[in-house]
Amino acid sequence: MxxxxxxxxxxxxxxxxxxxxxxxxxxxxxxxxxxxxxxxxxxxxxxxxxxxxxxxxxxxxxxxxxxxxxxxxxxxxNRSARFAVGIHLDPSIDTFVVLDLSGSIVAHMETPPEDTDSTPDLIAALAESTNTLLRSADVPPDRVLGIGIAVPGPIDDATGMLLTPPLLPNWHHTRVRDLLSEATGLPVVVEKDVVAAMVGELWADADHALRDAALLYYGAGVGLGVAIDGDAVRGRTGNAGDIAHLLIDPSGPLCQCGQHGCLGVTVAPERLLLEAGVTASLDIPWGARRAAIDDLRTRAQDGDARSLAVCAHAAEVLARAIVLTNNMLDAGTFVIGGPVWSRLSEVLEPTLRALLPAIAQITTTRPLRLVEARLGTDLAAAGAACLVLDGAFTARASDLMISAS
Amino acid sequence: MxxxxxxxxxxxxxxxxxxxxxxxxxxxxxxxxxxxxxxxxxxxxxxxxxxxxxxxxxxxxxxxxxxxxxxxxxxxxNRSARFAVGIHLDPSIDTFVVLDLSGSIVAHMETPPEDTDSTPDLIAALAESTNTLLRSADVPPDRVLGIGIAVPGPIDDATGMLLTPPLLPNWHHTRVRDLLSEATGLPVVVEKDVVAAMVGELWADADHALRDAALLYYGAGVGLGVAIDGDAVRGRTGNAGDIAHLLIDPSGPLCQCGQHGCLGVTVAPERLLLEAGVTASLDIPWGARRAAIDDLRTRAQDGDARSLAVCAHAAEVLARAIVLTNNMLDAGTFVIGGPVWSRLSEVLEPTLRALLPAIAQITTTRPLRLVEARLGTDLAAAGAACLVLDGAFTARASDLMISAS
Structure with a gap:
């Protein structure tokens, strides 16, 4: 109202x-x-x-x-006037960052996810990593505004709870916002990874080039961030950005939804690795994925035909997803990032960029602008910290309204 | 900025x-x-x-x-304090309405589209219909704020020009905004039909139920309106809302883009009519379409198996499109309307509503809310008039900013 x-x-x-x-x-x-x-x-x-x-x-x-x-x-x-902590919970790695007020990463840490479904242990591990990182960076505690956590959806935004993210079974129905706040004494906000990533890219958007834009996030899953008039779109329940079931390649692999060729399953990193012959199975240990993805990139760069074909197909699928979503949003600018994208961008990006104008479904009246995410591999974690900075320090027209008593 | x-x-x-x-x-x-x-x-x-x-x-x-x-x-x-004219250019019928300040339609007229590609003749016909309608409704000329025109995209928003809407070849590259303004002496705004429809539904949204919502427009084509925080999303170039090439049914008909089963071609009214045996060809004269669509509805209501199957399939395709777009936007509320929807809603809506929760791709955390468009068949024309009212009389936070000199 x-x-x-x-x-x-x-x-x-x-x-x-x-x-x-x-x-x-x-x-x-x-x-x-x-x-x-x-x-x-x-x-x-x-x-x-x-x-x-x-x-x-x-x-x-x-x-x-x-x-x-x-x-x-x-x-x-005064960039050191305030700091914020960002955490990204991901099936393969938990990332912790500290950002200063300029949005620059001043401290960074990665830990393998705790192998437990004990909520107290999971929360205690997050709190300990947070405190360790803040101490190591010599950040004065009274300058820390709070902690942002980026997670795969779905979330319950009212309670700051993870619902049932398929790849994070240990976290199902965990009230991470309140529990981590109790454990650290700091305010905590929880957002979907793609929303956090979009907020992070907007935070330091010096020339306001992203006021209306979309963000293709390519990590363990694929998601979409959306910015309208300078604000990230969260959706009614904080769960905007799910594009996993956009149907792209009907001759593609079977998705758990029953269709063949949904976006998510078609470009799933484990699928690419199997098809390129880098791995022999879809069931790759989370800890082995980064090296395997790096291996795929190197093979493609070395001219391995199978890896090149897999990368070309993935680039085409992503390009089609960008065209379909841009037709709907008329965003004009797409930011691309996320941990898998960062590792493969050298082999995906030229093909994707070349294919884009040739896709028959395109309806944009001006050329689409593609930009790499400023925050790179740490996109979601740094974006999570920006949620905190953004809440405190972004001028919003809604601030002009008399607050409800 | x-x-x-x-x-x-x-x-x-x-x-x-x-x-x-x-x-x-x-x-x-x-x-x-x-x-x-x-x-x-x-x-x-x-x-x-x-x-x-x-x-x-x-x-x-x-x-x-x-x-x-x-x-x-x-x-x-004082509902009669101001009025606005709305025009919807459509391949089958041009609709003209006059709205009072409450958003109620006080005058309504339909004319078959002029069968000419002469721009002066096209503009003169629009101006004449506008003046006739205003006179017939006894609207004092000094209370008319302006004219809104809703058109199928793509448009050039900077110049108020129709670019190349496939179904309106006579209007290609016509600067309708400036030309109609010259012919009538009134301010004119041009928007895509789905954007205008969304603005129209927002204008009289008494309980702010649509502050975040989407609108599925089903007319000669299918399009999507999007509302974020009470404002319609126009996109970078005014061309948001194209969902025609969402791939829904890979075993469906061939689209001009080269894929089988894009949303637009699969639920195109002429396709439904042919498959139900109402017509013998896809090439139906525009003037005969309404009666044919009414015939399809009546056959389905009378229990004709072929018509029922066609309507059930169309309802499922629309339901899948709603699920896919809601996964992306987390809109929570979908308004459905447009001229074809209005004629078929009685036979489509129960199936669509029943199918929605069962579609496997759904990721919403709360049930989707479906509502019929308040503006009915005149959705786009009335929405076009609301563009004018909205520009003059909607409180926007941006009004709080000092205007650039």
Whole structure:
């Protein structure tokens, strides 16, 4: 429900907006430029800049002489003013990162998933890894805003619970948000991996190139992130982004849904590895997957015909999925990333890019723009940390509304 | 790019918001209720209500005694304060409607499409129909805000031009926005039919049930409208909503894209009519289609096995399309409408609703809610008029931003 607006709401919004613009300007920005960008008066901007400086969120940088008149003082983000922890729970590896306020990764750790279905043990392991990482990075505890966790869906957004993610049986029906918050004393947010990834790419989108965009996430599964007008789309229940059953290749492998050639099953990494002859079975230990995927890439780069064919087919399937979803969303820009994509992009990306304009179903009126995810392999974990930063420091028009009492 | 906010922007926004709430309350709403809904102070609300009354946009209605204290005066929309024209260009029929400020259709006209590729003749015919309809409805010209036109895509949103909609060859590359505006002296907006339909359903969404929703449009083609946070998704180029090539039935008919069983070709009305034996060919004159579709419905209702099977299959294909798109968007609520749907809903809807929960690809965590389009057969035309009303009278957070000079 929309609400009215008043002056206190405007004050808070303007302050967040100015911080937003300063952090998206890595080389700094002057008060005069900010006035032009925001439309705010010089007086308002001076007040806002003073409050942000007092809160230690920004610092005054060098003075720049540009033409006649007073030199301009550049305002810069104090990147170490706040930090956030991001965790990505994945069947093959749990990733932990600490991000500073600029969205840069300042600490990184990977652990094999705990082999237990004991909820207390699972939570204790997450809490211990989090604390170890924060200590190792010398992050002052009072500057940590909270923890974001990215998980495969489905989730229950109201309770921050994982429901029944097929590849994470140990976590089924675990209230990870509340339990990890109790264990660490920090606020915790839980989101689907693709939503977190989209939020992460938006956080440091300096030129607002992704205000309307989609993100193809290629990891243990394939998913879609969607951004509309600068915000990630979460969906009614926080479970947007499931494209696993888009039917792409009717002559492809049988999916558990009963159809042949759904997107997810067709480009599942274990399927590619088997078809390329890298492995002899679909049942690959999670710990052995990274090396096997690297092996597939190397074989394709070395000209192995079977690996090349498998990669070409996977690239075509992904290209078709991009075309179908872009027809629906008219996003115009697709970010591609995720742990499997990062390992295979060198062999998938040229084919995918070449095929895209030739796919007969394409209905876009302008060429699709493809970009690599800024956050690379750590896309979901870093995105999870950005959920925390975004909640605290992104200027949203909804901040302009009087909050419900 | 986001902008700052200041008091004048807040004043305009609050006024539009209050009008928004009054028009979504058909039985009227008191100042005290508005204060609770919006969070605005009694003083601010009195000022806003006075300005809206002076502008003749609202009227004071009856006084209601509710418990102790002063009786409350209900504020109501003055529905006749403004009007908008909506036009839907379709291969089989051109529809013209006039809507009042409440979103109710006060005048309606249908004409067979002009059989010419002369742009001046096409535009002159639209202008003449518009003027005829406005005169017949006794709408004062100074109360007409403008004309909205809903068209099949693709469009060029920058120039308001139809590009190459396959079923409207006469209109290819016609700058309908500027030309119709010149011919009528009214502002004109052009949108894709599915976007217009979504805007129309949102305009009178009294209980905000559609803030996040999707709309399956079933007419000469099938398309998808999407609403996120109360706004219709237009896409980067205004061409969102193309789901024609979602692959649904690999054993289905050959699509022009080269695949078998794309959504669009599988449920194309001419295909259903041929398979049910209602017609003997796919090449049905546009003017004969409505009667033929009514015939298909009647046959199915009379228990004709072939017609029943065709309708059951079409319902299943539509259900699968809903599941696939909802998996992506997690919309939760689907509106279904459009001219073909309106004629067949009695025979499609029960099957579709029954099949939905049983489709194996479903990943929603709550039951999908299906609702019939409020605007019925005139969905696209009325939605087109709502584009005009929406542009003038929907409170948007972006109104709170200082406009770029």
């Amino acid at each position: 929309k609400r009215g607006s008043n002056m206190p709401a405007v004050g808070t919004y303007n302050q967040t907006l100015v911080l937003d613009m300063i952090r998206r300007s890595p080389s700094g920005v002057s008060r005069i430029e900010l006035a032009e960008l925001t439309g705010l008066s010089a007086q308002t901007l001076s007040n806002v800049a003073r409050r942000l400086t007092e809160a230690d969120l920004i610092v005054e940088g060098e003075r720049v002489v540009a033409g006649p008149g007073k030199p301009r003082t550049l305002l810069r983000l | 986001k902008r700052g906010s200041n008091m004048p922007a807040v004043g305009t926004y609050n006024q539009t918001l209050v009008l928004d709430m009054i028009r979504r309350s058909p039985s009227g709403v008191s100042r005290i209720e508005l204060a609770e809904l919006t969070g605005l102070s009694a003083q601010t609300l009195s000022n806003v209500a006075r300005r809206l009354t002076e502008a003749d946009l609202i009227v004071e209605g009856e006084r209601v005694v509710a418990g102790p204290g002063k009786p409350r005066t209900l504020l109501r929309l």
